[in-house]
Amino acid sequence: MINAVLVFNNNGQPRLTKFYTQLDTAVQQRLLSEIFTLVAARPPSSCNFLPLPPLLAPSSRTASTEHNDAPSLVTYRHYATLYFILISTSTESPLALLDLVQVYVEALDRLFENVCELDLIFNFETLHAVLAEMIVGGVVVETGLEKVVEGVRARGRVAKRPVNESRAGLSQGIWAGR
Amino acid sequence: MFEKDIYQLIRGLRAHKGAERDYINQALAECRREVRTTDLDAKATALLKLVYLEMFGHDMSWASFNVLEVMSSAKFNHKRVGYLAAVQSFRPDTEVLMLAENLLKKDLGGADKATIALVLTTIPHVVSPAMANSLLADLLTRLGHSSPAIRKKTIVTLYRLALVYPETLRPAWPKIKEILLDEDEDPSVTAAIVNVVCELGWRRPQDFLPLAPRLFELLTAGGNNWMAIKIIKLFSTLTPLEPRLVKKLLPPLTSIIKTTPAMSLLYECVNGIIQGGIMEAVEGTMEGDEVARLCVNKLRAMLVVEGDPNLRFVALLAFAKITSSHADIVAQHSDVILECIDDPDISVRTRALDLVVGMINANNLQQIVERLLKQLRSAGKAPATADATQDRGIPHGIEPLADDDDEDMQKTIRAKETKSAQAPPLPDDYRTSVIERILEMCSRETYAHMNDFEWYIGVLVELVKQCPASTGSGTFGSHHAGVGKEIPSVADAVGDELLNVAVRVKAVRPEAAAAAQSLLLFDQREQMFPAAGSGGQGVLSAAAFIAGEYATLLPSVEAVLASLVHASSAHLPPQTLASYLQAVPKVFTTMTSDQRTTWTSARRTNTTLLIARVIHFLEPLTLHPSLEVQERAVEYLDLMRLASEAASSQPTSEQSDGYAEPPLLLTQAIPSLFTGMELNPVAAAALRKVPLPADLNLDEPINSNLQTLLQQAEDDASDFASGQADEVSRFYNEKPSAVAVTQHQRPAADSLLDPPSSALATRSSSYQHDAETDPLDRAAAKARQRAERRERYKDDPYYIDPDRDGSGTSTPTALHNILRSANGEELDVDAIPVMELKLDAPPEGERKAGGRAPVAKKKAKRRFEIAGDETLEGGGEDEGAKTTANGGGASVAAAVSRAKKSLLEVDSSGLSALSLSDDASGAASGRNTAASHLDVERRRAEEEEMTRAIKEVERLRLEMQRAQERIQPMGVPEEGTVVRRKKKKVKKGEGLEGDVDEGEGGEVAKRRKKKKKRREGEVGETQQTDEVVVGGEGGEAETPANTKRKKKKRQVTFEEEA
Known part of the structure; x- marks a missing residue:
């Protein structure tokens, strides 16, 4: 199963954190920064699989059983300014997870039309909604792009980012005092 | 005053560059206020802001009651925010969780599909066993919902329910199975079930065998690659139980491998064939050979394909799985696998390294090691400063930064994946693992593949230079050394290896001694240990031992002694320093013990000068904080003073005309302290075979009058002090x-x-x-x-x-x-x-015996003789001992892993006790577990009773809570805490007991290892009674006898128990 889904940008700023187990906020932050440290050190030619971060590293090396409840795989994909991370157990297929991230990003792209980091910052609720259509409780429920998009739209209108947001801080005009 | 909405918060954050922290604190304060207003819109907005800030590590658990309020709003937009907040912020100890139960039930039964979906996605994050029990009925009805989206989410939610409350599956599984078998069901629902079954499958594969036909059908029907992958994964756990499946599976799998355009599916087919043992099952048949060839060729193709490191990575993973069963097949592809150890990607390299260790032989060993060495040499180490800046593993929260690169952020993320440019230096842990692998490869099977030990010693010296700067060992924490075990650094391992070669391979002892000298020499230290930290210094203690033990073989004894007693040596870590101290008199002895040359005044001056230098070195060390160092320093200091006395008073040849005897203390007494039996490697298991002496009575006090004696000594001390x-x-x-x-x-x-x-x-x-x-x-x-x-x-x-x-x-x-x-x-x-x-005992006999014993086990490899481990007769017992030792280790490890559950782990072990095969089709598999069934039944009854009681208590509590709410909405009831704690305590107690037992076992096992290694004479052969283990230097005092005996006693009792 999938234990956690994380999205953060090139500076390690989180854009989405979803843990499928209840975890202390401080621990979440630590895990996030550990993974960011790992992922930021990867040269571009590397593969998309990370070694386990120290927090998740098995306490002993005897965990050699084929299957285990413990997370054993950290998969990541890097798109423009964002890293998408999946932490999963051995029941997931590594290559299929990469495709799953692709579906996720494509779904976001459909919803936002040329999605960029700013969209996700302002609409992080939508980010959660899309994920909820694909993964429930750590188990993948949908991998079809159409159905995911359809499911999110059924929940209500997806907001586009505020107009002119690119000049943030200067153009508070119409939004100010709302 | 206007409230901010979420956009304004984010925009404000982005505008307050440099002062984010203040801004956030201000925003949090606002949220606190807003969340308490009666206006639900304001509450919801505030919550959404809090959720956003929670992502950056700002705790919002204090708002859990408000989360509940927003969740219970009638508006979907509010609900959406409330449920999201619950998912993101509720923790196992969130008190209001029980209040949420009724709300969840109500929303689950509602008509709005979106609301139901919200509840379904939330339940997995917040569910507890008690809640699971009460939600179960409501969820089961949702399985029949008209919308497939609801059905599939319900199925997954039920799975998560089952993880905390296995009983869920009893009513749920038949329904889920029905849906799975229904061919008219929506394919996405079927896919969701397959996902769930795959998760359940490895826990209880036998329960899912009856489903095989349907799964097979789904697999061959095709269409959904994700589902096909999951089915293959599931089948790979089923095939070992049902061999007939193999024949059935082979054709579709081969056809998928040959035809599918999806690389992930292809890989999982190959992987499934490997993992499911299908390759072994069909081995020898025409089909089998074809399949094996097909799989391995596909894997090979994945390795050599250009530009996709992911494929290389997974292919190596698959190769690693077949090395144990099909070493020959893997060996055929050693060429491409070896290429991967030079891959630019470290993940790939690490995988390849794992494989390569199993592939070495006498012919390729040197070549592989040279390649790895070259890698280490050329990569340059990570500078310590860079590490410090990159180390973000400190648990302070990430502050949201005002982003200044808006252009970047508007870059569409659909663009091709991009990454930073420069390649970083090798990380230290990779460096360490490479060195460990090299040592492992070379020393494998007592150097079975080693042809050239001179080369190997060179490699070892080279490795010392490549050791990463260590953090763990080599510190000055001498006090910790006794309490907590220091983590041995990789340099220690290199040192052990050097020592091992020096002891086992007589032929290269001169080279080993020379290597030790090169490591020890002070003026070469800069060159040898370029690492900023004390990286390679762990090797020094072994080097000092070699230099001392084989001092006669040292190329330059004087230089070594000078380096050993150099002032800077005093600052070495205590462990190393102790080894130095032991080596000093040994080296000194080789220089001064010459008996044949006459005692000239020149020689006398020389000797006294040497002694003076040694004394000068030892004197300050008598005050060293480490007791071991202090003791050795005191001992040898006095010995040296004696020697000094002897040397200065012995008449020289000038005085006595003609031959003058050198002082006997120098030529006979001191050397005899350090010469003795040859040190030989002793098998780790040999110790266990030493029979306990029949007359050993550990209960009898050694001195029955000890108490009085000590008392008297104390009295005397006070007398003494005064008088x-x-x-x-x-x-x-x-x-x-x-x-x-x-x-x-x-x-x-x-x-x-x-x-x-x-x-x-x-x-x-x-x-x-x-x-x-x-x-x-x-x-x-x-x-x-x-x-x-x-x-x-x-x-x-x-x-x-x-x-x-x-x-x-x-x-x-x-x-x-x-x-x-x-x-x-x-x-x-x-x-x-x-x-x-x-x-x-007559020493001549001993020497002979000591020399003869290993001869029988020596392995002749070209001109090198490698001394094997010495052990006692009785191989069978050895096996037994080994397995018990391993078993003990495993159980300890298991205990550890159970105690330290991995962070994100969702424990599914509760499922393994529950049989799903109650219905007629799968009854056979459940039969043989009748005995355990009873147990399960009883436990279940207990559990049910418990949950019923808890439910009752909770209901009461809820009522009380409601009553209280009317007066004081924010109050957190105290009574409830007590109840919950009680429940937890019961569980914890059970867990603890188990852990303690296991832990004790582990301790005993450890203690056993620690026991001093000895060996006893055997019938026929006159063997020495005491073989000092390499490294464990002689000269032990008699005082620890007491403690040692105690340890032995403990062990005896343990064995009785076992």
Whole structure:
């Protein structure tokens, strides 16, 4: 199963954190920064699989059983300014997870039309909604792009980012005092 | 005043660059206020902002009650925010969770699909066993919902329910199965079920065998690659249970491999064939050979494909799985696998390295090691400063930064994946693992693949230079060394290896000694240990031991001694320093013990100069904080002072015309401390075979009068302190020019000045016994010595006399005697236990036996002879011992892993006890577990009772809560806490008990390992009684006898239990 889904940008700023187990906020932050440290050190030619971060590293090396409840795989994909991370157990297929991230990003792209980091910052609720259509409780429920998009739209209108947001801080005009 | 909405918060954050923290604090304060207003819109907005800030590590658990309020709003937009907040912020200890239960039930039963979906996605994050029990019925009805989206989410939610409350599956599984078998069901629902079944599958594969036909159908129907992958994964756990599946699966799998355009599916097919044991199952048949060839060729293709490191990574993973069963097939592709150890990607390299270790042989070993070495050499180390900046593993939260690169952020993320440009230096842990692998490869099967040990020693020296700067060991925490075990650094491992080669391979000892010298020499230190930290220094302790033990083989003894006693050595870590201290007298001895050359004044000057340098080095160390170092320094310091005395008073050849004997202390006494039996490697299991002596009674006190004696000694001490203070001051202020010499006890050195023959007659010095007296004389001399010693220590409470009866009375001067004997002890070198051992058995015999024993097991490899481990006879027992040891280790490890559950882990072990095969189709598999079934039943009954009770309590609590809410909405009821705690405690108690048991087992196992290694003589062969283990240097004092015996006793009881 999938234990956690994380999205953060090139500076390690989180854009989405979803843990499928209840975890202390401080621990979440630590895990996030550990993974960011790992992922930021990867040269571009590397593969998309990370070694386990120290927090998740098995306490002993005897965990050699084929299957285990413990997370054993950290998969990541890097798109423009964002890293998408999946932490999963051995029941997931590594290559299929990469495709799953692709579906996720494509779904976001459909919803936002040329999605960029700013969209996700302002609409992080939508980010959660899309994920909820694909993964429930750590188990993948949908991998079809159409159905995911359809499911999110059924929940209500997806907001586009505020107009002119690119000049943030200067153009508070119409939004100010709302 | 206007409230901010979420956009304004984010925008504000982005505008307040540099002052984010203040801005956030201000925003949090606002949220706190807003969340308490009665306006639900404001509450929801505030919550959304809090959720956003929570992502950056700002705790919002205090708002859990408000989360609940927003969740219960009638508006979907509010609900959406509320449920999201619940998912993101509720923790196991969130108190309001129980209040949420009814709300969840209500929303689950509602008509709005979106709301139901919200509840379904939330439940997995917040569910507890009690809640699961009460939600179960509501969820089951949702399985029949008209919308497939709801159905599939319900199925997954039920799975998560089952993880905390396995009983869920009893009513749920038949329904889920029905849906799975329904061919008209929506494919996405079927896919969701397959996902769930795949998760459940590996826990109880036998329960899912009846589903095989349907799954097979789904697999061959195709269409959904994700589902196909999951089915294949599931089948790979089923095939070992049902061999007939293999035949059935083979055709579709091969056809998928041949035809599918999806690489992930292809890989999982290959992987499934490997993992499911299908390759073994069909081995030998035409089909089987074809499949094996097909799989391996596909994997090979994945390895060589250009530009996709992911494929290389997973292909290596798959290869790793077949090495144990199909080593030959993997070996055929060693060429491409070897290429991967030079892959630019470290993940790939690590995988390849794992494989390569299993592939080495005598022919390719050197080549592989050279490649790895080149990698280490060329990569350059990560500078320490870079590490510091990159180390973000500190648990302070990430502050949201105002982003300044808006252009970047508007970059569409659909663009091709991009990454930073420059390649970082090798990380330290990779470096460490490469070095470990090299050592593992080279030392495999007692150097079975090693052809050239000279080369190997060169490699080891090279590896020292490549050691990453260590953080763990090599610190000055001498106090910790005794308590918590230091983590051995990789440099220690290199040192051990060097030592191992030096001991086992006689032929290269000179090279090993030279290598040790090159490591030790002070002027080469810069070159040898370029790492900023104390990276490679762990090797020094082994190097010092080699230099000491094989000092005669050192190319330049003088240089080594000079480096050993160099002032900078005193700052080494205590462990290394202790090893240095042991090596110093050994090296010193080789330089000064020459008996044949005459004692010229030049030689005397030389010797005294050397001694002076050693003394100069040792003196400050007598105050070293590490006890081990201190003890050794004190011992050798006094020995050196003696030697100095002897050297200066011995007449030189100039004075006596012609040949002058060098001082006997230098030529005979001190060398005899360090020469003895050859050190041989002893098998780890040999210790366990040493039979316990029949007459060993550990319950009998060694000295029944010990308590009184100690009491008296204490009394004496106080007497002594008051009455004989001057004696104390005299004792401490005695000039260090010579040892304190009392009237009636001449120093041994004096006696050595006399001609040997006369010395023998008057004094008890036995240095010449071996050489000059016949056995009869020797026996007489021994008896005489004993008598003398007994006389001397008559009043010494710490001297345990075998002949003295328990009622030994001590005189008021006991402590005085202790002091005196502490002073005079080294005068009687004979009293040092090492010497005593030699008195009792003829040394010639021992030597021979020691040399002969390993011969039988020596492995001849070209011209190198590698001494195998020495052990006692009885191979079968050895096996048994090994397995018990392993078993113990495994159980300990299991206990550890159980205690330290991985962070994100969702424990599914509860499922393994629950059988799903209650229905007729799968009844057969459940039969044989009837006995355990009863147990399960009983536990279930208990659990049900428990949950019922908890439910009751909770209902009551809820009512009380409601009553309280009317008065004080924010109040957190105290009574509820108590109830919950109770429940938890029961569980924790159980868990703890188990852990403690396991832990004890582990401790005993450890203790067993720690036990000193010994070996006992066997029938027929005259073997030595005590073989000192390499590294465990001789010269042990007798004092720890007490503790050692205690340990033994503990072990005996353990074995009885086992």
